[in-house]
Each structure stands twice: as C-alpha cells, then as structure tokens.
Amino acid sequence: MDVLSRLTQEHAHILQGINYLEKARDLLEQNRQPSVDFFKTAVLFFEEYADQLHHYKEEYLLFSVLASKKGGRIDLGIGSLRYQHELNRRCIKKIEDSLTGYEKCGEIATTTLLENLAVYISILKRHIFIENRLFYPMAETELSEDEKRELKNQFDEEEAGYNTRQMISDNLSRLQKMKELIFEIKKS
Template identity: 25%
Template sequence: MDAVELMKEEHEYIKRGLNVIRKMSISILESGEIDYEDFKSIIEFIRNYADKHHHNKEESILFKKMEEQIGGMVKAPLSGMFIEHDLGRLFISNLELALQRVKKGDRDSRVDVIANAIGYTDLLTRHIDKEDKAIYSFAKRALSVESLEDVNNACRAVEESAAETNIQDTYMKILKRLEEKWQ
C-alpha cells in the first residue's frame, strides 16, 4: 500500500462531496428550501469519512512522522494544515447550528447555511490542493524509505480496521446517492 497515494485518492472522494455541498447550496439560493436529510448525510460523510477516517491518518500518522523525522522545516506548513482541519470543523459545526436555527423557523439563517457550506468547500478545495501538490510530494521526497514504510503500515492497519466496520463502503454509498440526486 502506498499511503500517500491512498490519501490522494481519498481527496478525490472528498472533492466529490464538496461538489454536492455546493449544489445543495445553489439549490437553497434558487428555491429557498433546505433538504435537511441530505445535509445530515453530507455532514455525516464529512465528519466520519473526511475527518475521522482521512484527516486522522494525516494528523496521527503522516504528519506525525514528518514532524519526527524532518523536524523544524515542516513545523510551519504542518501547523497550517492542522489549523485548516480545525477551521473546517468549525465551518461544519456552524453549518449544523445554522440548519437547526432554520428548522426552528429562523429563515434568515439560510444565509448562514450557505455561508458555512461554501466556506467549507472553498477551504477544503484549497487545502486539498496544498496537500496534494506540496505536503504529500515533500513527504515522499524527504521521508526515508523506512519512515514511508512505517506510514504505509500504519495506514494499512487503519484501513483494515475501518473495513471491518464498513466505513469505506458506507460512506461511498452515501456519496454516490447524494451525487445521483444532486448532479
């Protein structure tokens, strides 16, 4: 397993989810209505696939190994990645709160739904680009063969554990259903 290539592949799934969020936001602009169940599903995809599954591998395995082996040279760029992960979590939390307010009758909070949804998609699109073009490439060049193998082995264990509870299949099905509906 090439863990870095797997993470790049996961980015493609996440970008597909971002496209769904964008289309859902456009629908709110056009109709003024919100599909709460689909927002619930895409938030579940983001939290459990993009964050807990994917970002967890970056933060606890790849970035940690980069900090251990490369040290100070990667501290600032990786701090930026951690901050962007946290900012993404804030957007999703605020999106969820805005959805709750609209559901309770605060129609003006629709603008907060759109703002947080689009803020998240913009942040993650730029974030993924930085990881794919800079962070991951640097990791492959700078980490030793042994360190890359450690990353591969640790990610393999995460993938195997996730497969036991059908994480990948569950969230790919959710993504596919949402894409079909919101194309």
Template identity: 60%
Template sequence: MNVLKELTREHRHILKGIQYLEMARAALENNLKPPPAFFHTATLFFSDYADRLHHFKEEYLLFSLLASKKGGKIDLEMGALRHQHELNRKSIKKIRNALSGYETDSEIAATLLLEGLAVYISILKRHIYREDHLFFPMAESELSDTDKELLHTRFLEEASGSDTKTLVMQNMSRLEELGKMMSKFLRAS
C-alpha cells in the first residue's frame, strides 16, 4: 500500500460526498427542501469518514512523521491543513446544529444550513486539491523508503482494527445512501 495514494483514494470518496452536498445546497438555494435525513447521514459520513478516519491518518501519522523529519520547515503548511480540518469540524457542527430548525421549516435554520454547507464545501475542496497536488507530492519526495515503510506499517495497524473496518464499511454504506437519497429527491422535485 502506498500511503499517499491511499489518502488520495480516500479523497475520492470524500469528494463524492461533497458532490451530493453541492446538489443539496443547489436545491436549498432554489427554495427546495432536501430531506433532513440526507443531512443527518451526511454529517455522520463526514464526521466519521473524513474526520475520524482520514484526518486522523493525516494529522497523527503523516504530519507527525513529516514534522520530525523536516524539523519545522513545513510546520506552517501542516498548520494550515490542520486549521482547515478544524474549520471543517466547526462547519459540520454548524450544519448539525441547524437541522432541528430545518426540520420545522425555519428559514433562519435553512440559512444557517446553507452557510455551513458553503463553508464546508469550499474549504474541503480547496484542502483536498492542495493535498493531492502540492502537499502529497512534496511528502512523497521528502520521505525515504524507510519512512514510507514505517508509515505503511502504522497505516496497516490503524486499518486492521475491527472498529476501523466496521467504520469504513458503515461509511461506504452511508455514501451510497447519500447518493440514493439525493437521486430520489431530485426525481421527486
């Protein structure tokens, strides 16, 4: 397993979820109401898969190894990526907090939901682009074969836990469910 390719592969799943969020946002902007269950499922997917699984690997495995190897030379870039992770956590919380009002047709809640979606989608798309096209290629060139093997071992240890396997399977099901819910909603609209 090439760790950086694995992270990039995970980005494809996250971007698929973002596509569904963009469809929901467009519907909201046109005064349509995607089902609250869609947003509940989306917040679970992004909290568990993007943040708990994927960002853990980046922040605690990859970034830690790079920080020790580079002696502070790329701390600013890693700090920016971590900051984007934190902003996205706050956006997911904002989306989640707006849902109870959204369920009761509150216009204020719908606006807060749109705000959370806009920030989340925009920052995450930029974040993934920067990682895939700038940060990961730099990491690939900076890591020795020994570093890559160590990272590979740590990733395998993380992936081998039964909780992790279950979480990945649950979230791939959630991603599929998001697609089905959005397709059904768009057909009915």
C-alpha cells in the first residue's frame, strides 16, 4: 500500500474513534455518563495511534520531504497542520486530566471534559479534511515515484518493529472496545 493510502486508512480509523467521542459527548450533553473506561481507552487510542504512530509519519517523514521539495512555499500550511497536532495533544492531556474528577461525578471535571471533547473533535475533523482533500492530493502530484518509494521504505521501517506492530494491533483493539463501551451505554 502506498504511503498516502496508508495515511488515509489511518485517518479512517481515527475518524471512527472521533465518531465514538461524538457519541460520548452527546451522551454527556444529555447528562448520561459514559464509563471512565471508555475515556481512558479513547485517550490511549488517540495518544498512541493518532499521535505517536500517525502524526509521527506526517510530521517527521512526509512534511519534511514536502517542505524540502517545495522550498518554503508550503511552510505556513505545514506549520498550521503541526500546530493543530499540538493543540490536539493538549486537548487529549486535558481530557485525561479531567477523568479523576469525572469518575467522582464532579461537575467541573465533566464540563472540562465536554469542553475539550468539543475542541478536539472539531479541530481533528477539520484537520483530517484538509489533509485528505488538499494536502495529500498535493503530495500525490508533487512527489516523484522515487520519493514515494523512499517514503514507503521509511514508513515500512518505522512499522517493522515489534513494538509498532503490537501498538497498531493494540490500538485497533482499543477502537473496537470504544465501540462496545459507547454502544453499551446508548442501549441503556
């Protein structure tokens, strides 16, 4: 699978997770409480799969090649995407930090959780849209076949380690667990 297809597939997994976060947010808005386990699972999924695995490939591999190739003409766009990654890291940290109070039914913690869910969901959905509709198609046309092959080799090398393969497997399982936990509460 080529690198842009791989990144797009990872976006599809991330969007599934976002869909479950939206359902959790909707439940919270109706004063129903998804389990702390749901949110802890979501935090791990987004920290590991979205940030450590996916964003690493974008920030340190793809963006670097494109920035070099375009000679500064897309630095502002790349900077914006990196800034969004950083905002999302902060939101996930704030979500994680709110869980102790949320577990004790603290209203301030629940409000903090809601606030950061809303920001995270909104920024990440827009971010993925921009990458899928604008950035990746530009990369597809700008990169030579040799550059795409080299990126693929770097992606393959990054994913070849046991820890990375295990991380992918663990996080796809977490995605399934999020689905089960959120639909369990929606039924009740």
